[in-house]
Amino acid sequence: MSLPFPVLTAEEAAAMVHDRQTIGFGGFTAAGACKVIPLAIAARAKAEHAAGRPFKLGVITGASTGKSLDGALAAAEAIDWRTPYQSDPTLRKSINEGKTRFFDLHLSAVQPTVRSGVLGKVHWAIVEASDVKADGTVTLSTSVGAANTFIRLADRVLIELNAHHPAALTGFHDLYEPADPPHRREIPLYAPTDRIGSPVVKIDPKKIAGVVKTNNPDETGAFDQPDEVTNRIGENVAAFLASELKIGRLPSSFLPLQSGVGNIANAVIGALGSNKGIPPFMMYTEVIQDSVIDLIKSGKCTFASGCSLTVSPQKLTDIYRDLEFFRPRMVLRPQEISNAPELVRRLGLITVNTAIEVDLFGNVNSTHVMGKDLMNGIGGSGDFTRNAHVSIYTCPSVAKGGKISTIVPLVTHLDHSEHSVQIVVTEYGVADLRGKAPADRARLMIEKCAHPDYRTLLSAYLDISSKGHVPQTLQNAFSMHLAFLQQGDMRQAKWVA
Amino acid sequence: MSLPFPVLTAEEAAAMVHDRQTIGFGGFTAAGACKVIPLAIAARAKAEHAAGRPFKLGVITGASTGKSLDGALAAAEAIDWRTPYQSDPTLRKSINEGKTRFFDLHLSAVQPTVRSGVLGKVHWAIVEASDVKADGTVTLSTSVGAANTFIRLADRVLIELNAHHPAALTGFHDLYEPADPPHRREIPLYAPTDRIGSPVVKIDPKKIAGVVKTNNPDETGAFDQPDEVTNRIGENVAAFLASELKIGRLPSSFLPLQSGVGNIANAVIGALGSNKGIPPFMMYTEVIQDSVIDLIKSGKCTFASGCSLTVSPQKLTDIYRDLEFFRPRMVLRPQEISNAPELVRRLGLITVNTAIEVDLFGNVNSTHVMGKDLMNGIGGSGDFTRNAHVSIYTCPSVAKGGKISTIVPLVTHLDHSEHSVQIVVTEYGVADLRGKAPADRARLMIEKCAHPDYRTLLSAYLDISSKGHVPQTLQNAFSMHLAFLQQGDMRQAKWVA
Numbered sequence: 001m002s003l004p005f006p007v008l009t010a011e012e013a014a015a016m017v018h019d020r021q022t023i024g025f026g027g028f029t030a031a032g033a034c035k036v037i038p039l040a041i042a043a044r045a046k047a048e049h050a051a052g053r054p055f056k057l058g059v060i061t062g063a064s065t066g067k068s069l070d071g072a073l074a075a076a077e078a079i080d081w082r083t084p085y086q087s088d089p090t091l092r093k094s095i096n097e098g099k100t101r102f103f104d105l106h107l108s109a110v111q112p113t114v115r116s117g118v119l120g121k122v123h124w125a126i127v128e129a130s131d132v133k134a135d136g137t138v139t140l141s142t143s144v145g146a147a148n149t150f151i152r153l154a155d156r157v158l159i160e161l162n163a164h165h166p167a168a169l170t171g172f173h174d175l176y177e178p179a180d181p182p183h184r185r186e187i188p189l190y191a192p193t194d195r196i197g198s199p200v201v202k203i204d205p206k207k208i209a210g211v212v213k214t215n216n217p218d219e220t221g222a223f224d225q226p227d228e229v230t231n232r233i234g235e236n237v238a239a240f241l242a243s244e245l246k247i248g249r250l251p252s253s254f255l256p257l258q259s260g261v262g263n264i265a266n267a268v269i270g271a272l273g274s275n276k277g278i279p280p281f282m283m284y285t286e287v288i289q290d291s292v293i294d295l296i297k298s299g300k301c302t303f304a305s306g307c308s309l310t311v312s313p314q315k316l317t318d319i320y321r322d323l324e325f326f327r328p329r330m331v332l333r334p335q336e337i338s339n340a341p342e343l344v345r346r347l348g349l350i351t352v353n354t355a356i357e358v359d360l361f362g363n364v365n366s367t368h369v370m371g372k373d374l375m376n377g378i379g380g381s382g383d384f385t386r387n388a389h390v391s392i393y394t395c396p397s398v399a400k401g402g403k404i405s406t407i408v409p410l411v412t413h414l415d416h417s418e419h420s421v422q423i424v425v426t427e428y429g430v431a432d433l434r435g436k437a438p439a440d441r442a443r444l445m446i447e448k449c450a451h452p453d454y455r456t457l458l459s460a461y462l463d464i465s466s467k468g469h470v471p472q473t474l475q476n477a478f479s480m481h482l483a484f485l486q487q488g489d490m491r492q493a494k495w496v497a
Numbered sequence: 498m499s500l501p502f503p504v505l506t507a508e509e510a511a512a513m514v515h516d517r518q519t520i521g522f523g524g525f526t527a528a529g530a531c532k533v534i535p536l537a538i539a540a541r542a543k544a545e546h547a548a549g550r551p552f553k554l555g556v557i558t559g560a561s562t563g564k565s566l567d568g569a570l571a572a573a574e575a576i577d578w579r580t581p582y583q584s585d586p587t588l589r590k591s592i593n594e595g596k597t598r599f600f601d602l603h604l605s606a607v608q609p610t611v612r613s614g615v616l617g618k619v620h621w622a623i624v625e626a627s628d629v630k631a632d633g634t635v636t637l638s639t640s641v642g643a644a645n646t647f648i649r650l651a652d653r654v655l656i657e658l659n660a661h662h663p664a665a666l667t668g669f670h671d672l673y674e675p676a677d678p679p680h681r682r683e684i685p686l687y688a689p690t691d692r693i694g695s696p697v698v699k700i701d702p703k704k705i706a707g708v709v710k711t712n713n714p715d716e717t718g719a720f721d722q723p724d725e726v727t728n729r730i731g732e733n734v735a736a737f738l739a740s741e742l743k744i745g746r747l748p749s750s751f752l753p754l755q756s757g758v759g760n761i762a763n764a765v766i767g768a769l770g771s772n773k774g775i776p777p778f779m780m781y782t783e784v785i786q787d788s789v790i791d792l793i794k795s796g797k798c799t800f801a802s803g804c805s806l807t808v809s810p811q812k813l814t815d816i817y818r819d820l821e822f823f824r825p826r827m828v829l830r831p832q833e834i835s836n837a838p839e840l841v842r843r844l845g846l847i848t849v850n851t852a853i854e855v856d857l858f859g860n861v862n863s864t865h866v867m868g869k870d871l872m873n874g875i876g877g878s879g880d881f882t883r884n885a886h887v888s889i890y891t892c893p894s895v896a897k898g899g900k901i902s903t904i905v906p907l908v909t910h911l912d913h914s915e916h917s918v919q920i921v922v923t924e925y926g927v928a929d930l931r932g933k934a935p936a937d938r939a940r941l942m943i944e945k946c947a948h949p950d951y952r953t954l955l956s957a958y959l960d961i962s963s964k965g966h967v968p969q970t971l972q973n974a975f976s977m978h979l980a981f982l983q984q985g986d987m988r989q990a991k992w993v994a
Contacts, residue, residue, distance in 0.1 A: 081934070098964045101934035106883075106916055112842075116886070117746050118931045181752055181845020181886055186683035249614050255678055341884060342839035345609075348678020363911070371907075371974070374966040378916055386603075386883060387838060389613070389678055410868075412971060414860070414911035419603055419875055434615045437578070437598035467595045469871040474909060474978055477868070478971040485971070 004134050005159075008210035013158050014040035016209055017124060019048070020080075022058035024114065024150030026127030028308040028335060029261070029287055030066035030219040032143030034128050034160050037212055038069040045078035056080035060114060060122070062145020062307070062335055063107060063286075063379060064088065066219030074100065083119075084110055085377035096373045104367070107286070107307075108339035108383040111149040115180055125150035126158045130165035132211060136203040140173055141165040142218055142316070143308030144334045148175045148201055156209040163215040168323055171199050172309075173332045187342055192256050192284040192305040195331065222312045226267040229396045232427040233264055234271030237352060237392060240423065240430045242277030244390070250350075256284040258344070258384045259292075260353040261310070264394050266291040268352050273300045284347055286338055286380045288330065290315050296329050305331050307338040339383035348389035353381040355395045357406045358424050358449070360442035360458065361470060362433045364393050364416040370481055371412030378415050386420045397426040397451035403489045407450040409461050410477035424449050438470045457493060464495045501631050502656075505707035510655050511537035513706055514621060516545070517577075519555035521611065521647030523624030525805040525832060526758070526784055527563035527716040529640030531625050531657050534709055535566040542575035553577035557611060557619070559642020559804070559832055560604060560783075560876060561585065563716030571597065580616075581607055582874035593870045601864070604783070604804075605836035605880040608646040612677055622651035627662035629708060633700040637670055638662040639715055639813070640805030641831045645672045645698055653706040660712040665820055668696050669806075670829045684839055689753050689781040689802040692828065719809045723764040726893045729924040730761055731768030734849060734889060737920065737927045739774030741887070747847075753781040755841070755881045756789075757850040758807070761891050763788040765849050770797045781844055783835055783877045785827065787812050793826050802828050804835040836880040845886035850878040852892045854903045855921050855946070857939035857955065858967060859930045861890050861913040867978055868909030875912050883917045894923040894948035900986045904947040906958050907974040921946050935967045954990060961992045 006012075014037060017023065027033035041057075048055035059079050064070070064087040073079050074091035081101040086092065094100040105113055113119060127147045131139040140147055141162055151157055176197030178184055189196050226234070244250045257272070259265045269291040272278050280302050283292055288306040293315055295301035309332060311319070319326050337343070344351070355364045356375060366381050368374055385391045393416070395406045406426070418438070424431045429448035433441045439462075446458045457480075465471040476495050483493040503509075511534060514520065524530035538554075545552035556576050561567070561584040570576050571588035578598040583589065591597040602610055610616060624644045628636035637644055638659055648654055673694030675681050686693050723731070741747045754769070756762045766788040769775050777799050780789055785803040790812050792798035806829060808816070816823050834840070841848070852861045853872060863878050865871055882888045890913070892903045903923070915935070921928045926945035930938045936959075943955045954977075962968040973992050980990040 081932075083932070096966050098936060098966070101937065102966065103932055103934050104916055113931075181843070182688075182748055182750055184843045184845065185687060186685070186839075186843065188683070190682060191679075251679055253679055341842060342683075345838060346678070346681045346683065348681065368967060371969055371971050372963075372965045372967050382883075382914075382916060386879075413967070415914055415916070417879075417912055417914075419601055419879060419912070434610075435578075435580070435600055437600050439595060440598065466869075468869045469593050469595070469599065470865060470869050470910070472868055474868050474975040474982070477975065481971055 003132060003211060004205055005208045006210040008212050010036040010040035010212050013037045013210055013212050014044045017041055019055045021123040022060065022120060023124045023126055024122045024146065024154055025059065025061045025065065025069060026125065026140065026145055026147030026150060027065060028062035028143035028145035029064050029310040031308045031310040032128050032141040032218065033065040033069050034126050035066060035068045035216045035219065036214050037126050037158055037160060039072045042072035042076035042078055045076040049077065060110070060119065062143065064376065068219060085379045087376045092374060102374065104377045106378060106382045107335045107380040108341060111146050111334065111336040112180065114146065114149055114153060122150060122154045124156055124158060125154035127151060128160045128162050130162060130169040131167035132159055132161050136205040136208060138201045138203055139167065139170040140201065141169065144173055144175065144332050145307060146335055148177055148334050151201055151203055157203055157207050158209055159211045160214050161211050163213065164217050166320055166323065171327060172330060173199050175201060175334060176337055177334065187337060187340055189343055192282040192347065193303050217313050218316065220310055220312060224263050226263065226270065229427045230264050230267035233394050233396065233425055234267035236425045236430050237268045237394065238271040238275035238278060240425065241350065242275055245277065254279050254281045255348045255350050255389055256282045258285040258349045258351040260381065261287045261289065262354060264354050265289065265352065268394065269295065273298065284349055293319065296326065303329055305333060305338065307333055307335045339380045341383055341387045344384055344387035349384060350390045351384040351388040352392045352394060353385060355393045355406065357408050357411050358393060358395065359408050359411045360445045361438045362418040362421045362424065362441050363411045363414050364421050365411035365413045366415040368413035370485060382416060385416050390422060391420060392423040392425060393421055394425045397428055397449060402451065402453060404484055405451060405454040405480065405490050407445055407454065407458065408480055409472060412478060412481055442471060453491060457491065461495055464497050500629060500708060501702055502705045503707040505709050507533040507537035507709050510534045510707055510709050511541045514538055516552045518620040519557065519617060520621045520623055521619045521643065521651055522556065522558045522562065522566060523622065523637065523642055523644030523647060524562060525559035525640040525642035526561050526807040528805045528807040529625050529638040529715065530562040530566050531623050532563060532565045532713045532716065533711050534623050534655055534657060536569045539569035539573035539575055542573040546574065557607070557616065559640065561873065565716060582876045584873045589871060599871065601874045603875060603879045604832045604877040605838060608643050608831065608833040609677065611643065611646055611650060619647060619651045621653060621655060622647035623655045624648060625657045625659050627659065627666040628664035629656055629658050633702040633705060635698045635700055636664065636667040637698065638666065641670055641672065641829050642804060643832055645674055645831050648698055648700055654700055654704050655706055656708045657711050658708050660710065661714050663817055663820065668824060669827060670696050672698060672831060673834055674831065684834060684837055686840055689779040689844065690800050714810050715813065717807055717809060721760050723760065723767065726924045727761050727764035730891050730893065730922055731764035733922045733927050734765045734891065735768040735772035735775060737922065738847065739772055742774065751776050751778045752845045752847050752886055753779045755782040755846045755848040757878065758784045758786065759851060761851050762786065762849065765891065766792065770795065781846055790816065793823070800826055802830060802835065804830055804832045836877045838880055838884045841881055841884035846881060847887045848881040848885040849889045849891060850882060852890045852903065854905050854908050855890060855892060856905050856908045857942045858935045859915040859918045859921065859938050860908045860911050861918050862908040862910045863912040865910035867982060879913060882913050887919060888917060889920040889922060890918055891922045894925055894946060899948065899950055901981055902948060902951040902977065902987050904942055904951065904955065905977055906969060909975060909978055939968060950988060954988065958992055961994050
C-alpha cells in the first residue's frame, strides 16, 4: 500500500505536538484507543520537563483509554486538563491529588460540547484505524467514541494504522453526526439495527499530518469470574424483568437492553441469557462486552449496537476469525448516537448500571468515594438512566468485607436523583421505587436491599428523623461515612437525636 | 347548545367519584385547572369522613393547580397520593407532615409513566374546556398539561365547560401524543412554531359522564413587582447571553428560550427584552407568563410555545380582547412535548431556572428546604437543564435577610448535578462553570456569586478541606445549614478541622 501521507515513527508524530495544545483522542475504553503516539508524547513530555520546559496538554477522549494513553500521559505529568470518564489508576491518582484538572461530562454531551466551542480549539485528532486509503477514507478499529467529531474539527490528524485489526472491519461502523441548533433534525434511528450514516470517515488528505504503523492488541483486561454475590444480583435483575414481562408492563417483544461495564454487568447479561422467561433481545448499549458476544453466538442476543467492542483479547480473536457471522449482528456508533437521550427514550431502553452507593430515597452515587475522590466518572449512566423505560441500579449490599454498606442514609455525591432511579437491586433483593413517597422508599430499601448487618442501624436512622416528606437529619446524614473514615467500620455509627 | 351528555351540577359530578379511585386532572398551573368539581369532591370527602367512611384519592395532575383543586382536596384530607409538582400551601403542609404521600416526576415523564401502567388504572379524567361539541370534540382552555393522555386512558371523563374562556380558543392548542416503545417514532417538531397535532381532543361521547357548566376565572395570582435584586439578576443573565452571542458561541439568530416560573423569571425575561444586544427571539417553554405577553406585543418575542398560559387575570382579559393578534404567535402543547428532552436538545434551548440553593461545585437544589421539607417539586427544570444548549440557574445570593446563603458547601437535596448545570447567576455576577474542575468552580462561585458576607466563610471551608478532586469535608458539609437550624443564622457556622 502506498499512501500520499508521511509514514512516521511514533516519535516523529509526537514531535509535532506542542505544549498547551488540545488533543482529541479517538477510541472508547481501551478498545480502539491509540497505543504508540501517546506513549511517545509522554516520553517527549518527560524530556521537555527534564530540560526545564513546560509541556502540558488538554486531553479530550471518548471515555476511558488504555494504559499507554491515560496511564503514560498521567505518569509523565503531561495532562493539564482532561474530560470525560477515565479509569486509569495513575491518572485517577493525579486527579485526586489535584494535579490534573478533571471535569466530567455525560458521554452523549462530549461531541456537542466540543462543537459548541466552550472547550476551545482542538489542535489534534489522534485516532486508531484498521484501514486508511489514499483519498483519506479511514475505517476506525474496535470503537468510535468521538473520533468522527475530533477528526472533522481538529486542525490536523495523526493516525495509528494498526495491522492487528483487519481492514475487513469496514462495515462494522455507522458514523452519523447531527447538525447543531438551529439546524438540528431528528436522529433518524428507530431500531437498534438501523444504519443511518457512513461506515468510514472521510478526511481531507491535506489534514493528515502522518500515519504511524502499529501492530498492537487492545489493552483490554479480562474480567473476574462472576461470584456468588454478582450471580445473585444478576438473577434478581433477570427475575424482576421476567416478572414485568409476565404482568404486561413490558411489551411481549421485550425492549432493547443497555448494560454498564464490569463484573456485575457481565453477571446480569449472563443471567438474562439463561432466564427462560426472557425472550431473545437486542442490545442498544455503550460497551459490548464478552458476555454479549456469548449471547450473540447462542442467539439469545439478536443484535448489539454499541460504541465500542471491549472484549478480552481471546474473544476478539474469536470474532476476527468469524467476522462474517458477526457483521450483520453488530454495529459501532459515535457516543452521541449510542448514548443519545432522544434515542434512549424512543427505543424504550431497559438500562442496568452499577452504583457505588445508593441512599434510602433512591439517589445514586456513581462517581466519587466518600464525597471526595473520583472513581471513574459518570460515563453514560446519566444519558441512559434519565430517559430509560425502566432504569435499574445494581450493587453488592456491602463492600470492604462488610465495613461499608452501599445502602446509606444520604449519598456523598449525587449523580442520579430519586427522580430518575426506578429499581435498585442487590444480592438480597429488588426495591421497586416507582410511584412511592420517600418514607416508603426508605423502608423498602432497608427491607429489600440492605445487608442484614445494617438493617437495624438504618431503621434507627429513620426512627430518629422527625416526620416529614424526607425522613432525614442533616447532622446524622453522613455519620456512617464518618464512622468508616474515623473508626474503619460503618457499623460503628451512632445517631444523635 | 344542546349536548348529548348529562349536564350536571358539581355535586352530582362529585357523587360519581369514589374512595380509592385515581383521578387525572387536566390543566397545568392554576391556568386551565378545574375549579368546581374538585371543590365538590372535597365537600364529599369531608361528609364521608364525618360519617366515618374512608375517602381518599390518587391524584395525578399536569403540575400545580389552583386553590380549589389541590388546596381544597388537601384541606379535606382527600388525597392519598399525589404526583407531580404542586405549589399549594395546604397541600405542601400535608405532604411535609407525612399525611399525603407525594412522589415527584420530571414533568415530561408524567404521560409516559401513566401510560406504562406503573401507577395503576386512571378511573377519571376531569378537565376544563372552553368548548365541547355533541360529537365529543373538546377544546381545552388556558393549558394542556397531561389532559390528552388522561382523557384517552381514563375509564370516564368529567368536563368543566367554562364560559369565562371563549370558544374561539380553538386553534391555540396543538395536541400530539407519541406512541410508546417499541413503536415510538421521532417527535416531528423542528421549530417552536411547528404544529404537529390536533387543535382539539376527540372523546368517545359514551365516555363523557357529564359536563358541569362554569364561569370562573383562572385562580392565578399576580406576581410581585421586580425589585433591585431580581432586576440585577435579570441584567446579569441578559449581559451574559449578549456576550455569548457577540463572541460567536450562540448563532446570530439566537436560540429559543425556556424560562422557569416566578419573579426572577419575569425579571430575566424583562431584561432580555430591553437588552439591545439580544435580537428578537422565540420561547419554547413550559409556562407563558405576563412578561412574555409584553414581549410578544413589543415584537421582541416573535413566538411563544408553552404548556400553559399562566397570566394575571388582567393580562388574560387583554389577550382575549385581541385573540386574532395572539393566535399566530402562540401555541399550547402537552407537557411531554413542551418538555421533551428530544426537543430541548434538538432546538438547542437556552434554559433559565431558579434554584433554592447551589453548592460550590455547581450542584443545584430546586425542591427541598434543609433537606427535608418539600417546597414545590422538580417541575420541568430537569427536562430542560439536562438537554439545554446553555443551562442557567439563577437565585438571589441570600435569603431571610442574609441569614441564609444560597451558595453553600453542599446542597441538602440534589436535583441537578454538576454534570448538567453550566452557568450560575446571582445579583453579584455570573459563574461560568463550563469546562472547569471542581476546585476551580468553587473559587469562581465564591468570587462571582456568593454574598460578600459569606465569601470569607466559604473560602475558609475550601481551605480546611484537604486537597483532592472535590475539596469538601463530610463533617462540615452541612454546618452552615445546621447553624441556621440551631442558631438562626448561617454566618454562625464553624468549621471543624
